[in-house]
Amino acid sequence: AQKITQTQPGMFVQEKEAVTLDCTYDTSDQSYGLFWYKQPSSGEMIFLIYQGSYDEQNATEGRYSLNFQKARKSANLVISASQLGDSAMYFCAMREIKNTGNQFYFGTGTSLTVIP
Amino acid sequence: GAVVSQHPSRVICKSGTSVKIECRSLDFQATTMFWYRQFPKQSLMLMATSNEGSKATYEQGVEKDKFLINHASLTLSTLTVTSAHPEDSSFYICSARVGFYSTDTQYFGPGTRLTVL
Numbered sequence: 090a091q092k093i094t095q096t097q098p099g100m101f102v103q104e105k106e107a108v109t110l111d112c113t114y115d116t117s118d119q120s121y122g123l124f125w126y127k128q129p130s131s132g133e134m135i136f137l138i139y140q141g142s143y144d145e146q147n148a149t150e151g152r153y154s155l156n157f158q159k160a161r162k163s164a165n166l167v168i169s170a171s172q173l174g175d176s177a178m179y180f181c182a183m184r185e186i187k188n189t190g191n192q193f194y195f196g197t198g199t200s201l202t203v204i205p
Numbered sequence: 206g207a208v209v210s211q212h213p214s215r216v217i218c219k220s221g222t223s224v225k226i227e228c229r230s231l232d233f234q235a236t237t238m239f240w241y242r243q244f245p246k247q248s249l250m251l252m253a254t255s256n257e258g259s260k261a262t263y264e265q266g267v268e269k270d271k272f273l274i275n276h277a278s279l280t281l282s283t284l285t286v287t288s289a290h291p292e293d294s295s296f297y298i299c300s301a302r303v304g305f306y307s308t309d310t311q312y313f314g315p316g317t318r319l320t321v322l
Contacts, residue, residue: 099308126249130307132239133264134249178307192214193298195313 091115093181095196102171103204109156110166110199112181118142121185123164125155128178128198137179140164171203208232209301211314218289219322226284226317228299233312234279235301240272243296243316255282256305289321 094113102108114123125137140148140155148155156165168175181196208231218224228238237256241249253269255261255276263269271293273285282301286293296318302311 098310128307128311131251132254132307133251134241136248178311180311180313182313191296191316191318193296193313193316195300197310197312200308 091196092194093183093196095181095199097199098197099200099202101202101204102168104173105170107167107169108171108201110168110179110181110201112164112166112196114162114164114181114183114194116162116183116185118185121183123155123157124182124184125153125164125166126180126182127175128180130177134180138166168201173203173205176201176203209235209299209312209314211297211299211317213317214315215318215320217320217322220290221288223285223287224289224319226286226297226299226319228282228284228301228314230280230301230312233301233303235282236279236304236309237302238276238282239300239302239311240274240282240284241298241300243298249298252284286319289319291321294319294321 121142123140127135138148138150138153138155140157147157152169154167178198180198183194185192210229212227240252252267253261253263253274257276257279261274276282296316298316300313303309
């Protein structure tokens with residue numbers, strides 16, 4: 090089974106509108122972390138937001154917020170007031186903490202295009 | 206689904222030695238492979254981009270003689286950290302992309318933890 094599932098290969102949003110990028114995860118661990126990264130065409134990975142499994146409140150960072158629904162194992166990214174510069178690939182990732190060290194799992198990404 | 210593996214998952218080495226990390230796409234051919242290094246606060250720094258059969262393109266500030274990247278086949282890329290030092294200790298992640306475009310599907314490896322004593 091996929092550890093991280095991003096079901097939206099491509100999304101379009103009007104400038105200044107909000108958009109939600111979906112992410113579901115699969116783990117039997119109690120302690121884990123969830124991440125969202127933005128990847129422009131240059132290939133770099135820009136860290137956006139982090140949610141710990143024990144965090145009771147949804148993480149927020151500026152225009153980014155993470156809609157964490159633990160029971161549903163979903164960690165959707167919400168971008169408010171979209172900007173043209175938000176056009177990029179977005180990756181959801183999970184970190185499991187093992188005795189042998191951290192294990193990372195990434196989704197296959199969602200391509201977001203912001204329309205002027 | 207497509208899987209990208211990295212080997213080893215953890216490696217501890219002495220200062221001055223060289224370490225090779227392999228990144229393999231197990232059930233698809235990767236046109237492009239990326240190598241990232243994780244820094245504190247979760248950021249992932251792109252080290253280099255490699256296309257099969259050609260030299261890797263290194264990002265500014267990454268020493269190409271220290272971090273040797275080889276993409277000899279469509280399913281294998283290697284990162285060799287030469288003369289490793291404690292400051293090279295980090296988590297290294299590779300990813301493999303099926304095509305040349307930024308919107309093509311990209312798969313990530315689980316990462317390799319390098320500790321240099």
